[in-house]
Amino acid sequence: MAKSLPPLTWFRAFEAAARHLSFTAAAEEIGMTQSAVSQQVKSLESRLGVALFVRQARGLMITDDGRKLMPQVTSALETLGAAARSFEIGTTQNLLTIATSVTVAQWFIAPRLATFRMRHPDVRFRFLSTIWPDDFNSISADVEIPFGSEKQFGQGAVLLEPNGLVAMKSPALDGPLERLPLIEAVGTSSGWKNWQEGRNLDLAPRIYVDSFGAALNMAVHGNGVALVSEALSQPALDSGTLVLADSHIAPSQEGYYLRADPRNTTAMVFRDWMLEESPH
Numbered sequence: 001m002a003k004s005l006p007p008l009t010w011f012r013a014f015e016a017a018a019r020h021l022s023f024t025a026a027a028e029e030i031g032m033t034q035s036a037v038s039q040q041v042k043s044l045e046s047r048l049g050v051a052l053f054v055r056q057a058r059g060l061m062i063t064d065d066g067r068k069l070m071p072q073v074t075s076a077l078e079t080l081g082a083a084a085r086s087f088e089i090g091t092t093q094n095l096l097t098i099a100t101s102v103t104v105a106q107w108f109i110a111p112r113l114a115t116f117r118m119r120h121p122d123v124r125f126r127f128l129s130t131i132w133p134d135d136f137n138s139i140s141a142d143v144e145i146p147f148g149s150e151k152q153f154g155q156g157a158v159l160l161e162p163n164g165l166v167a168m169k170s171p172a173l174d175g176p177l178e179r180l181p182l183i184e185a186v187g188t189s190s191g192w193k194n195w196q197e198g199r200n201l202d203l204a205p206r207i208y209v210d211s212f213g214a215a216l217n218m219a220v221h222g223n224g225v226a227l228v229s230e231a232l233s234q235p236a237l238d239s240g241t242l243v244l245a246d247s248h249i250a251p252s253q254e255g256y257y258l259r260a261d262p263r264n265t266t267a268m269v270f271r272d273w274m275l276e277e278s279p280h
């Protein structure tokens with residue numbers, strides 16, 4: 001069995017004492033008593049089997065072993081500090097946590113978020129990336145935007161409309177629909193087969209992706225015609241990045257649903273804003 005490491009507090013006490021060459025100053029910095037810092041350092045010295053300081057009447061003098069240990073301890077503490085800071089988001093005041101797919105964040109929220117921020121400049125945002133409905137069970141968010149059916153999410157969820165399926169392509173991609181590569185997002189109940197029902201067409205996708213967002217990105221780069229949720233289409237149409245490949249809109253059995261914590265006023269305001277921005 002590997003030998004256990006000395007406690008982190010011993011290293012913190014040593015590092016602070018080595019910088020200040022004073023147990024008293026180290027104690028003030030890290031919030032311990034002078035005697036506690038001294039004892040922590042003594043424990044580390046005993047564990048390592050070396051003297052790290054020479055105690056003098058006017059302060060401390062670091063030994064060669066102490067100088068050897070110091071840069072390694074400093075580097076390790078800095079690494080641990082950076083790791084801890086990477087999880088910090090600051091105060092949760094005015095922080096709105098939104099759980100949604102990258103697709104919705106990129107194609108619906110991002111093009112419109114500036115308008116919400118202008119109205120509510122004090123609100124801060126944290127986006128949690130999710131894909132499947134089960135992902136939402138393991139996270140805590142103020143606003144959730146899962147994809148699925150009404151049966152899955154119940155009466156508390158509001159459908160983000162419009163909810164049809166539209167065919168979109170790059171303006172540079174020419175030719176009849178039957179001759180263009182078709183892009184389909186798997187994992188949904190509706191696809192090109194549903195879209196062409198009753199239209200005397202024989203269309204089959206050539207490119208399969210795992211999300212509407214990936215389908216849209218493929219289409220932007222001229223790779224084919226993407227069949228996507230109408231709720232995501234407007235920003236790309238407004239900017240001219242994509243155009244409709246056909247005017248037909250097919251019904252979809254699933255869609256994006258909004259759920260907001262009714263106890264959170266900001267969450268409810270954000271939900272209402274999204275419904276307001278939805279091009280229905």
